[in-house]
Amino acid sequence: MGLKLTSNIEDYLETIIMLHKKNRVVRVRDISRKIGLSMPSVCAAIEVLSKKGLVNHEKYGYIELTREGENLGEKIYDSHKILIKFLKEILNTDPQTAEKDACKIEHGFSANTIKRLIAFVKFVETCPHPEGADWLKSFNYFYKYGKRPKGYKVRKIKEKS
Amino acid sequence: MGLKLTSNIEDYLETIIMLHKKNRVVRVRDISRKIGLSMPSVCAAIEVLSKKGLVNHEKYGYIELTREGENLGEKIYDSHKILIKFLKEILNTDPQTAEKDACKIEHGFSANTIKRLIAFVKFVETCPHPEGADWLKSFNYFYKYGKRPKGYKVRKIKEKS
DNA sequence: AAAGAAAGTTAGTCTAATCTAATATTACTA
DNA sequence: TAGTAATATTAGATTAGACTAACTTTCTTT
16 A cells, blocks of 8 residues: 555645644544545545554544654645635636645645745745835736736846845 | 546546647557556547547557647646646646646646637746746745745836837 | 468456435534 | 444445457558
């Protein structure tokens, strides 16, 4: 029993992490509701996660993440969060679409790409003027009207380094 | 028989488009090799695509896209291309990873998000100085060293508008 | 044109992920 | 505390997508 997970199983793990964060106690029903699948499906998934050593689960009991499960889950959840951030704050997609898209693609990125995306979002966020907020505003204008807003140009100022 | 496609089936369609572009004639074997799956698997998929009216296929013959199949395939392929562009040119991931990641996530984005991404890439590409190429160079530095390169600052110059 | 190679198809099996229906356990409440 | 409601599990069926092995058709090569 290797530790190769299907993206499906990763979804369950991520859901458990999210529920854990707000409830501290996670049950089959909670996952079922959150993820929108039947309880038997959740049970089967928990069984798999348990065999992989990612959760502990006794019959009729709570579901608890192992150390390993938590680490992996956090990683997946991080991907999710950075994607949401990129979609919402940079591309400016509406929240629902962002959430939906992020869920679908979060398992597809390799670790390295995620690292780059994290850096990229940070880079954009911390851009000195005229990038940063204005830069994003400018993109929004560009998206809407197909051209850059008029009214300012920028030029590079060399500093003695 | 609706026109709801699994992303799996979309992969086949996309592969057909790509092969069509370079070979003009597409056979089961070509798809099998390109996509790395057995010929029976390809046959089964072609059967599905055929029932959906996206390809025409007579036994032992070539595979041809219908008008509808071509339209849809192009759309999927467009997503692929814009993702590759974003990954390679903006995030600067290595080509293999870019290709791999793009394949995995290309079915996950909603049409609207793709539109935004297309605009975004264009926006970055056409950024006037100090964005554009320099801006991307700057990001690369940022990715590598965790901070912006020293040596220039920018300031906004208002033009009479 | 006949033989062998390549390509395509069919048949049957497997796994992952889902479901519903039925059963079992636990929790709540009157 | 007894009965009901909520939750959890088991059993069994279904679907999609993959495979191998065996068979059929088409192509190629001598």
